[in-house]
Amino acid sequence: MTLPTAVSPSAQPSGPPPPGDEAWWKSAVVYQIYPRSFADSDGDGVGDLRGILGRLDHLHDLGVDVLWLSPVYPSPQDDNGYDVADYQDIEPVFGTLADFDELLAAVHARGMKLVMDLVVNHTSDEHPWFAASRGDGPGGPKRDWYVWRPARDGMEPGTPGAEPNNWGSAFSGPAWTWDEASGAYYLHLFSPKQPDLNWENPEVRQAVYAMMRWWLDRGVDGFRMDVINLISKEPGLPDGPVTGGAPYAGGLAACMGGPRLEEFLQEMHREVFADRPQRTLTVGEMPGVTVDQARRHTDPGRRQLDMVFQFEHMGLDQDGDKYTPKPLRLTDLKASLGRWQSGLDQVGWNSLYWCNHDQPRIVSRFGDATDEPSRVRSATMLATVLHLHHGTPYVYQGEELGMTNAPFTRIEDYRDVEARNHYAHAVAAGADPADVLAGLAAMSRDHARTPMQWTAGPNAGFTTGEPWIAVNPDHVRVNAEAAVADQTSVYHHYRRLIALRHDEPAVARGRFEMLLPDDERVYAFLRHDEAAGVELLVLGNFTGSAAEVPLPAGWAGAELLLGNVPDPAPAATTVTLAPWEARIHRRTVST
Known part of the structure; x- marks a missing residue:
């Protein structure tokens, strides 16, 4: 492989932007860590905080400024931690609060910042709040912390069609589950183990804000807010339109950008961030958000968020359904990203990403991973185009190595609740299992969740035990150890891109x-x-x-x-x- 890189002295790696800058994140690069798959320190096959601690120098040498941790809170792991059972502790498989504090101190000692994942549209059904809500019954002190409704008039509870409305879950099936003990349905826009909080209740909001202040007081530098534009539901929870013969309407679509969303975000800013002496980073994940909405949410004068994650460009290679891929048309990508660049110019701010824990690997998606020269070349091209846009770039773990989709061939290879539910529902509806597996092979979230590839050795150096999900066999050639030793690698191209953002003001501004x-x-x-x-x-x-x-x-x-x-x-x-x-x-x- 011979891909030497032309670089000027100004593009060599350098330090992060100076601290104290009010908008320090405009010239920063964020690195997302999926803790379960990053590095395992104790051999149980699951990544953990001490594993991250042991690999911090890799991230520091890469030059990134901010680490974003996917959820590390206690959780039954129905949705790999996005079902939180306790907002103020650490999941034992990941470590302890003492481990977290040590990691945070080590991050800060290296001049980097740390951002937590904030999952407050819903909790786990094992959260004490939900247990109290379920047990209180109508009129109980925490009953109204979640969204409970009776069956439709005249219908037998628990039977198809008796749900309070026709919303569907993002993870297949209805967005309502009948709870026999409570005598009511509860709303869950995702898994039945992820009941939605009722943000109309001010006690819920104050409890969330108190928790956020607790983490900021502990020293974290901000939050990435999971599906935050779903927190405000339409009054009355009306039925949504059903298309294409589907049994349910899109529950997410029915809740995107609800009537009180901006009010809630502004209240959050006042209650949590406004009086902080140090500038924090707030990023709102917002499926379905429009350019105009994002401009309002990220307008500094409106005191809501610093930036949003939008998904428009991530749907351009999907033929009406996530698991029905189609070839990407470059003109569609330009039109989409160009619209966001112009729409947020001078007022809002863009987040820039190809990859995250919910997306397949970009080199397998928009590039060419069929041979080694093409993999390296297309991975570095995609990185260059993305990082030179106006906004803050995000690097997902392994992206800097050019990691690829896993060669999964059986449904048993997958771990993701979304993938497994999709397969079960599609096959039950008569779809050819081979066709369903082909869609998963292209688009499953599990491709982003295979273990980080540190070495060419057993289990890619991720763990000494049995990994919770299979390691991609291409780790023998795609791994951090080899990439660091090769100045022409994807890794070193990312280093130069990150350094260029720090050293050349035109990249940021x-x-x-x-x-x-x-x-x-x-x-x-x-x-x-x-x-x-x-x-x-x-x-x-x-x-x-x-x-x-x-x-x-x-x-x-x-x-x-x-x-x-x-x-x-x-x-x-x-x-x-x-x-x-x-x-x-x-x-x-x-x-």
Whole structure:
């Protein structure tokens, strides 16, 4: 493999942005850790906090500024920790609060910050709040902390169609479960083990805010807020529209951006963040959010959130259903990301990501993992295009190695409740099991959850025991140990991209301008930093064939900041990009 990288001195790794900057996160890079799969310190096959502690230098050397931990709270693990049973403790399989404090101190000692995952649309059904709510009955002190409703008039409770409305769960089936002991249905937009909190109750909100203050007082630097735009439900919980013969309406769609969402977010800001001496980071995961809504949520003057996660670009390769993939059209991707770049310009702020714990591996999805040169080249091209957009980039564990989808072939290979439920419901409805498995092979969340690949050795160096989910067999060539030793690896390209964001202000603050919007091969754009008189030109070939593209006037001979091919053709009036080539040029302009 020979993919030397052209790099200017300004693109070499350097330190994070200075502390105390009110908007420090604008020039930062966030790294998401899925603790269950990152590093196992005790050989039980499950990652843990001490495992993360032992790998902090990998993250520090990569250059990231912020670590985001997926949930580490006590949980029955029905949805791998997104079903929280206690908000103010640590799941024993991950460690203890003392372990957490030690990890937090070590993160801060390295000049990094730590953000917690906040899951407050719902809890586990094993949370004491739900146990009290279930046991109280109507009128009890915690009964109204969750959403309880009787069966539809005249219908037998627990029978199909007797649910209070026709909402469906994101994890298949109805969004309501009949609780015999309580004599009522409770709402769960996800698993039946994840009952929704009732945010209309001010006691619920105050309990959530007190918990958030407790973590901030402990030293954490902010929160990523899981499905936070579902917390406000429509009054009366009306039926939703049913399409395509489906038995249920989309419960998530019925709850996105409810009538009191902005009120709740502003109240949260006042109660939790407004008087903090140190600037925290708040990121709201918001399925279905529009550009206009995101602009309002991230407008600093509205005191809600710093940025949101949106999913529009993650649905472009899906044919009406998550598990029915279709080829990505590059023009669709440009139109989507370009709309968000322009829509949030000057007021809001973008989060930038390809991967997270809910998405398959990007190099298998939008790139080419069929051979080693293409895997490395396409992974570095995708990283270059993403990181040079306007916003804060997120790196998901293993993305910096170019990790790929796992070669799962049986439903028994999967661990995710969503994947297993989808398979069971689809096959029961008459779908061909082979077709259902093909959809999971392309799009399952479990592809992001296979163990981090540290070495070529047994279990990829993740654990000395039996891993909770199978290790991808390609770890023998795709692993951190090999990547760190190879200056042409995906890892070192990520290091240079992160350093470039720290060292070149135009990357964080430059205005975005899309080029070649109708080209199906090449993603091209400019970043303008008028204050510094600097412009950046970014080119990414999204194909496995060479592509010739015209350059804007004045870019002939421009400095090459970063590229992913050896001896790239010089910038001229046109340039021929090699398969999966990426490059960043820089020039100074008069101000």
